[in-house]
Amino acid sequence: MSRQFDVAIIGGGVIGSAVARELSRYKLSICVLEKELDVCNGVSGHNTGLLHSGILHKAGTLRTECCKEGNAEFERVAEELDVPFRRCGKFIVAFGEEEKKRLVSFYHRGIENEIPGITMLTGEELREKEPNAKGDHAIYIPSAGILCPFTYTIALAENAAMNGVTYLFGSEVTGLAYKEKNYEIRTDQGILMARWIVNCAGLYAYKFSAMLGFGEYKPDRVKGEYLILDKHVGSELSRPIYPTPNEYGAFDVHVTPTIDGNILVGPTIENIGSGIDYDATEGMIRHLGEKGKELFSYTKREYYIRNYAGVFPSLKNPESDEELDFQIQTKESIPCAVNVVGINSPGLTSALPIARRVAEKIKEREKPAVNRAYDPKRKGIVRFGAQSEEGKRRLIEEDADYGEIYCRCECVTKAEIKQAMHNILGVSTVSGIKYRTRATMGRCQGGYCETRIASLLQEELGKDKKEIVLNKKDAYMFTGEVKPYEEA
Numbered sequence: 001m002s003r004q005f006d007v008a009i010i011g012g013g014v015i016g017s018a019v020a021r022e023l024s025r026y027k028l029s030i031c032v033l034e035k036e037l038d039v040c041n042g043v044s045g046h047n048t049g050l051l052h053s054g055i056l057h058k059a060g061t062l063r064t065e066c067c068k069e070g071n072a073e074f075e076r077v078a079e080e081l082d083v084p085f086r087r088c089g090k091f092i093v094a095f096g097e098e099e100k101k102r103l104v105s106f107y108h109r110g111i112e113n114e115i116p117g118i119t120m121l122t123g124e125e126l127r128e129k130e131p132n133a134k135g136d137h138a139i140y141i142p143s144a145g146i147l148c149p150f151t152y153t154i155a156l157a158e159n160a161a162m163n164g165v166t167y168l169f170g171s172e173v174t175g176l177a178y179k180e181k182n183y184e185i186r187t188d189q190g191i192l193m194a195r196w197i198v199n200c201a202g203l204y205a206y207k208f209s210a211m212l213g214f215g216e217y218k219p220d221r222v223k224g225e226y227l228i229l230d231k232h233v234g235s236e237l238s239r240p241i242y243p244t245p246n247e248y249g250a251f252d253v254h255v256t257p258t259i260d261g262n263i264l265v266g267p268t269i270e271n272i273g274s275g276i277d278y279d280a281t282e283g284m285i286r287h288l289g290e291k292g293k294e295l296f297s298y299t300k301r302e303y304y305i306r307n308y309a310g311v312f313p314s315l316k317n318p319e320s321d322e323e324l325d326f327q328i329q330t331k332e333s334i335p336c337a338v339n340v341v342g343i344n345s346p347g348l349t350s351a352l353p354i355a356r357r358v359a360e361k362i363k364e365r366e367k368p369a370v371n372r373a374y375d376p377k378r379k380g381i382v383r384f385g386a387q388s389e390e391g392k393r394r395l396i397e398e399d400a401d402y403g404e405i406y407c408r409c410e411c412v413t414k415a416e417i418k419q420a421m422h423n424i425l426g427v428s429t430v431s432g433i434k435y436r437t438r439a440t441m442g443r444c445q446g447g448y449c450e451t452r453i454a455s456l457l458q459e460e461l462g463k464d465k466k467e468i469v470l471n472k473k474d475a476y477m478f479t480g481e482v483k484p485y486e487e488a
């Protein structure tokens with residue numbers, strides 16, 4: 001028998017999870033259909049983690065409106081969801097007089113967009129604030145901030161689940177049909193029924209847009225590669241440094257401290273058309289090294305610990321060929337569907353404002369009763385490494401597993417890993433543990449702890465070692481034996 005929901009959300013990235021949380025304020029049965037085994041495997045797990053200010057796009061666009069709203073409310077959101085966040089500000093720097101002209105016109109965009117506290121600085125004033133930053137001139141934007149995109153997406157999803165939302169992982173939506181006031185949703189795990197559909201499928205949202213009848217958008221994707229620098233140099237930079245945007249308004253490689261103490265160099269900008277490609281390439285690593293050094297001199301090979309890539313789900317207007325603004329659409333002729341497409345940067349910053357607009361669209365057609373049990377608060381895992389000596393002692397007294405270090409680089413204990421596994425969303429992958437605890441994210445990149453985490457997954461979830469996956473359905477950690485196993 002198929003399952004029936006009031007609302008089915010396709011896609012459990014930061015947008016789908018923010019929508020799920022927002023809708024859980026109402027008495028609605030809600031499911032999130034996610035093709036991957038966790039919430040951070042799409043665009044939401046491959047970005048910079050910057051809380052943007054709203055200067056990037058023109059005044060009057062939905063992007064700018066949602067970004068400014070998301071930026072202004074983030075202290076409250078971070079507190080509710082127990083998400084570490086620092087409103088550190090950021091710099092955009094220029095070299096020479098030519099770039100200064102573009103920087104000044106960008107500064108005027110900031111004034112027009114009413115970005116609070118934005119100031120022009122000389123090179124000397126820049127270095128007074130950020131001694132290791134390079135540049136002859138700069139704009140300072142105090143409202144920008146940094147957060148962990150994994151923690152934020154997970155926190156939204158966990159809070160939605162705590163408020164009654166059902167997450168169905170490993171459920172790829174393959175078809176939709178509207179029948180007798182319900183959508184019949186075909187997935188690779190079977191059929192579900194829902195009165196409402198919300199399309200939050202990120203890089204694949206254009207497909208459901210066409211299926212639902214909202215229009216055929218052409219994906220025109222941009223790939224961005226990054227380098228991650230070791231925490232050894234993390235203390236050398238306290239705020240992101242961006243170069244002046246080029247004549248088309250695009251930013252080349254920038255340098256961003258992460259909330260956990262690393263430095264990100266990137267992303268690069270590479271148009272990849274309609275493809276999706278997460279490969280990290282040698283040429284781009286070289287480019288990142290050269291460009292990163294122009295802004296921050298500690299961009300040196302000895303500090304590189306990892307590279308990764310993200311893909312922007314940018315969409316073009318089929319008529320004008322221009323990049324589309326964020327789209328949150330309903331249509332009189334299409335029953336009970338909200339189409340959320342074109343959500344590229346600053347989608348992380350804008351997730352909750354987008355979610356509120358989705359909820360408003362649903363409330364234009366029906367008046368769902370308020371869920372009086374809704375609780376906006378969620379508590380994260382208590383981090384052993386962040387405690388005082390006294391705090392650490394107390395944690396070990398309460399739970400001896402806090403006394404066993406699994407990840408040495410990031411100081412993550414067995415207790416934290418177990419809490420991540422038994423989390424309300426049900427975590428079954430090694431990456432799921434990584435995103436929730438930072439185990440494997442340090443200098444050795446899992447050399448020490450990855451197999452120990454895999455063993456604990458087997459033990460705690462009662463799985464065979466051949467069932468343990470890194471991050472996806474078929475990404476098995478162990479596919480055979482190097483030498484026959486002998487019982488001691």
Ligand SMILES: Cc1cc2nc3c(=O)[nH]c(=O)nc-3n(C[C@H](O)[C@H](O)[C@H](O)COP(=O)(O)OP(=O)(O)OC[C@H]3O[C@@H](n4cnc5c(N)ncnc54)[C@H](O)[C@@H]3O)c2cc1C
Nearest residue numbers: 011013014015035042043044047050173202310347348349
């Ligand atoms: C390189 C880069 C840097 C960025 N930096 C920033 C930044 O610093 N600050 C900021 O605010 N924004 C930033 N962004 C933008 C931000 O990351 C995105 O706007 C946001 O993550 C989009 O979230 P999403 O939920 O729409 O997409 P996703 O996270 O991709 O979620 C969509 C989900 O839908 C699922 N899905 C797709 N098809 C199906 C299907 N058929 N069935 C079931 N599930 C399906 C996918 O698996 C995926 O999990 C950046 C983006 C990139 C690429």
